Amino acid sequence: MRIGGFLKLSLCDWPGRPAAVVFAQGCNFRCPWCHNPTLVSAEPAGPLIPEEEVLEWLARRRDFLGGVVVSGGEPAVQPDLLSFLAKLKALGLAVKLDTNGSRPEVVAAALGAGLADFVAVDYKVPARMYGMVSSDGLAAAGPVLETVRAVLLVRKGLVRTTAVPGVHDEKILEEMRREAGADILVQPWRRPPG
Numbered sequence: 696m697r698i699g700g701f702l703k704l705s706l707c708d709w710p711g712r713p714a715a716v717v718f719a720q721g722c723n724f725r726c727p728w729c730h731n732p733t734l735v736s737a738e739p740a741g742p743l744i745p746e747e748e749v750l751e752w753l754a755r756r757r758d759f760l761g762g763v764v765v766s767g768g769e770p771a772v773q774p775d776l777l778s779f780l781a782k783l784k785a786l787g788l789a790v791k792l793d794t795n796g797s798r799p800e801v802v803a804a805a806l807g808a809g810l811a812d813f814v815a816v817d818y819k820v821p822a823r824m825y826g827m828v829s830s831d832g833l834a835a836a837g838p839v840l841e842t843v844r845a846v847l848l849v850r851k852g853l854v855r856t857t858a859v860p861g862v863h864d865e866k867i868l869e870e871m872r873r874e875a876g877a878d879i880l881v882q883p884w885r886r887p888p889g
């Protein structure tokens with residue numbers, strides 16, 4: 696895994712669980728309101744964190760952690776995501792995957808193999824507005840909705856969005872709920888650090 700960041704303890708990334716957070720480097724979307732802009736480029740500004748270093752730390756602390764969140768960037772674009780998740784599971788850790796939903800086949804494989812215990816899928820905007828976050832435009836929304844369906848079908852996660860001032864109003868959120876066929880956890884946008 697190309698790891699651009701590692702948070703040893705978070706009390707808010709997996710509600711109810713004290714969790715470590717692994718941030719994958721690189722994302723296939725370009726949300727103008729990205730909360731982790733330094734993780735978007737495949738090439739980080741600084742050095743990557745060696746995977747072995749992260750796994751060793753987790754192995755030492757696993758009894759004190761409620762789980763690990765794998766976030767990003769976008770974890771599902773990493774070719775070795777599934778083998779990394781398998782290493783986390785081999786440590787006996789519960790795993791939450793945060794994803795923009797663009798790779799439904801990867802998320803389905805992770806769920807099918809028992810490598811993710813919970814998945815949070817970001818549904819960014821209504822399908823007709825996906826050009827705001829992806830050069831694939833409307834076509835980018837189809838795979839995301841496929842991921843949403845896969846996660847909800849097995850009751851292993853939720854759909855969420857970041858409400859950005861000037862983009863998301865109640866009408867837009869209602870349109871998104873209709874398209875997702877689910878309630879959406881709405882999180883307020885926060886200016887990225889720095």
Ligand code: SF4
Nearest residue numbers: 722724726729768795
């Ligand atoms: S999907 Fe997430 S990491 Fe990627 S650009 Fe959007 S907010 Fe940033």
